[in-house]
Amino acid sequence: xxxxxxxxxxxxxxxxxxxxxxxxxxxxxxxxxxxxxxxxxxxxxxxxxxxxxxxxxxxxxxxxxxxxxxxxxxxxxxxxxxxxxxxxxxxxxxxxxxxxxxxxxxxxxxxxxxxxxxxxxxxxxxxxxxxxxxxxxxxxxxxxxxxxxxxxxxxxxxxxxxxxxxxxxxxxxxxxxxxxxxxxxxxxxxxxxxxxxxxxxxxxxxxxxxxxxxxxxxxxxxxxxxxxxxxxxxxxxxxxxxxxxxxxxxxxxxxxxxxxxxxxxxxxxxxxxxxxxxxxxxxxxxxxxxxxxxxxxxxxxxxxxxxxxxxxxxxxxxxxxxxxxxxxxxxxxxxxxxxxxxxxxxxxxxxxxxxxxxxxxxxxxxxxxxxxxxxxxxxx
Amino acid sequence: xxxxxxxxxxxxxxxxxxxxxxxxxxxxxxxxxxxxxxxxxxxxxxxxxxxxxxxxxxxxxxxxxxxxxxxxxxxxxxxxxxxxxxxxxxxxxxxxxxxxxxxxxxxxxxxxxxxxxxxxxxxxxxxxxxxxxxxxxxxxxxxxxxxxxxxxxxxxxxxxxxxxxxxxxxxxxxxxxxxxxxxxxxxxxxxxxxxxxxxxxxxxxxxxxxxxxxxxxxxxxxxxxxxxxxxxxxxxxxxxxxxxxxxxxxxxxxxxxxxxxxxxxxxxxxxxxxxxxxxxxxxxxxxxx
Numbered sequence: 001x002x003x004x005x006x007x008x009x010x011x012x013x014x015x016x017x018x019x020x021x022x023x024x025x026x027x028x029x030x031x032x033x034x035x036x037x038x039x040x041x042x043x044x045x046x047x048x049x050x051x052x053x054x055x056x057x058x059x060x061x062x063x064x065x066x067x068x069x070x071x072x073x074x075x076x077x078x079x080x081x082x083x084x085x086x087x088x089x090x091x092x093x094x095x096x097x098x099x100x101x102x103x104x105x106x107x108x109x110x111x112x113x114x115x116x117x118x119x120x121x122x123x124x125x126x127x128x129x130x131x132x133x134x135x136x137x138x139x140x141x142x143x144x145x146x147x148x149x150x151x152x153x154x155x156x157x158x159x160x161x162x163x164x165x166x167x168x169x170x171x172x173x174x175x176x177x178x179x180x181x182x183x184x185x186x187x188x189x190x191x192x193x194x195x196x197x198x199x200x201x202x203x204x205x206x207x208x209x210x211x212x213x214x215x216x217x218x219x220x221x222x223x224x225x226x227x228x229x230x231x232x233x234x235x236x237x238x239x240x241x242x243x244x245x246x247x248x249x250x251x252x253x254x255x256x257x258x259x260x261x262x263x264x265x266x267x268x269x270x271x272x273x274x275x276x277x278x279x280x281x282x283x284x285x286x287x288x289x290x291x292x293x294x295x296x297x298x299x300x301x302x303x304x305x306x307x308x309x310x311x312x313x314x315x316x317x318x319x320x321x322x323x324x325x326x327x328x329x330x331x332x333x334x335x336x337x338x339x340x341x342x343x344x345x346x347x348x349x350x351x352x353x354x355x356x357x358x359x360x361x362x363x364x365x366x367x368x369x370x371x372x373x374x375x376x377x378x379x380x
Numbered sequence: 381x382x383x384x385x386x387x388x389x390x391x392x393x394x395x396x397x398x399x400x401x402x403x404x405x406x407x408x409x410x411x412x413x414x415x416x417x418x419x420x421x422x423x424x425x426x427x428x429x430x431x432x433x434x435x436x437x438x439x440x441x442x443x444x445x446x447x448x449x450x451x452x453x454x455x456x457x458x459x460x461x462x463x464x465x466x467x468x469x470x471x472x473x474x475x476x477x478x479x480x481x482x483x484x485x486x487x488x489x490x491x492x493x494x495x496x497x498x499x500x501x502x503x504x505x506x507x508x509x510x511x512x513x514x515x516x517x518x519x520x521x522x523x524x525x526x527x528x529x530x531x532x533x534x535x536x537x538x539x540x541x542x543x544x545x546x547x548x549x550x551x552x553x554x555x556x557x558x559x560x561x562x563x564x565x566x567x568x569x570x571x572x573x574x575x576x577x578x579x580x581x582x583x584x585x586x587x588x589x590x591x592x593x594x595x596x597x598x599x600x601x602x603x604x605x606x607x608x609x610x611x612x613x614x615x616x617x618x619x620x621x622x623x624x625x626x627x628x629x630x631x632x633x634x635x636x637x638x639x640x641x642x643x644x645x646x647x648x649x650x651x652x653x654x655x656x657x658x659x660x661x662x663x664x665x666x667x668x669x
Contacts, residue, residue, distance in 0.1 A: 022459060022462040022463075023455060023458050023459045023462065025451075025454070025455060025458075049462075050462060051458035051459070051461060051462055053454055053455065053458055053493070054493065055451060055454070055489060055493075056485060056486070056488065056489030056492075057485060057486075057489070059447070059448060059451070059486070060448060060450070060451035060454070060485075060486050060489055061451075063444055063445070063448035063451035063452050063455065063486065064451045064452065064454045064455030064458075065455060066444055066452065066455065067419070067442065067444065067451065067452035067453060067454065067455030067456040067459070068455035068456065068458060068459035069455075069459075070442050070452075070455075070456065070459075071417075071456055071459040071460055071463065072459075073459045073462060073463065075455075075459075089445055090444065090445060090448065093444050093445055097444070200417050200440040200441075200442060200456060200460075201440060202414055202415045202416065202417065202439060202440055202468055204440075205414075205437065205438060205439050205440045205441070206440055206441075207430050207435035207437050207440075207441045207442075208440075208441070208442045208443070209430075209442050209443035209444055210426075210430035210431070210432040210435060210443070211426055211427045211430050211431055211432065211443075212431075212432040213431060213432070216432050216433070
């Protein structure tokens, strides 16, 4: 294990190097670009032995990844925003074809208007695709989540692709100290991917991606739902195993000062670091506030969340996305699957800064609510 | 030429009687043998050969979407390479819509990157799977459901996109045209394509009984007429060298071809003369007279 100072994008590239994918089709896009560059350099220096495909679009990046995965090898790709939008069709196809692809998504807002800055609208728009989605808070978590994502996705009880989501610029371009595990440790944890079911081999011919009529389609979709449910146990096992080898502990959620909290703020990604600091300050003023950081958004860990928020009087749900007309996606999931007095705060769209003042405002508006869905930091 | 008896596309698939596409696949697979992986785009062929839980494919086969066969094949090729399986033939079977229209970008990228696979476009000159809509490969004068003839229209008013030359312009080392009605010529080209270290592109003319409007027993005959009238010309471009591979002894009038199909039935003598003139110019240009 070595400790280095690097951006979260570099941490992702380091994780990919350690996971040893055999095919890496990538198309560069801001703010993912340095992942694609770093991986290209690793390949150019012989530090990654896999094949790097300089595809002509994100649609082709994921298509090539899916074709490669179809032969039974480990693959990686990365994207962001418009790239993920272009991939959308194949995002669904990858889950439907049960390919254990791991993809990093540098979270960025979606056009129009065109913006390169951070929010989480891009990956949230893929939430119904059948991918496992993990939102990370820092570079270390980005690296670790890529490694665990492979182990989760490749489990025969799961066989669903995973998307590791890291906030654009806020994480992708921010340098932090990151522990890089040794190759031996990662080999021990991850091993080589050996496909169990469908793969392209002339010695054992199979047809993959067939045409399906109403007699079979629903069953195929139901199996994805079952796999998503199965992934709950697998994620838990994998996190446990990861902790045993690497000493870092990850769950579906992370609770910060929730035990006695009257208000629990629910959020995903880098804003959780801001929230920790703000909560410490608020607590000094006697405010009983806690943070529920949601790491795994799909599968949606209903029971974990329910347990964590059971004793809170009120819940404030932060969304860096908006489903127009009904509020943020996370808020709607929380309303649908858990109980409690909840308010929604749409924040940080298109890279709008989230400041401690905004957090104070959120707490205030949760204590004295006027409406259920609130846009924070909006110029009027 | 010895044509193997073994069929790698099983009978009992759901193609129409007289389907030209499946004849093309059968011939190509006879040329390539079992050590082959096939990639299909969405389209007729995918739908008729893989109605789950059945499949007509005796070799490994993958389909992902309509516009990405070039990219999927790129991934398959590199992945097999990393497994030391570079001896496996990789062949795509993609219709003209999936090639000349929606899949053009993915194909262009794959060819430009130089992936080692054979791309076969089975060209039936319209979107036949969804009921004969016009594609970039629909020929001048053809009536389709989205370029219908009517009171003020004679049907498709543009000549077909020249895919083989577009591929040649990519520097693809082996580009060829072919017809299912000239099986030896086609199979020889598939074998040559397999020997190329790099990409190969074969544009296969393939009559479609429902889309073109003729009796299902006449598929091979229609394919021959396309060649014998000079409407479709058999050639190959090997490392940039152009060579005609079959020259009709006496070129038949284009009306022999047009009048045999419902899609051209509406054309006036004036339009037919225009098409004859277009064919004449093309034949002179490509040196078949």
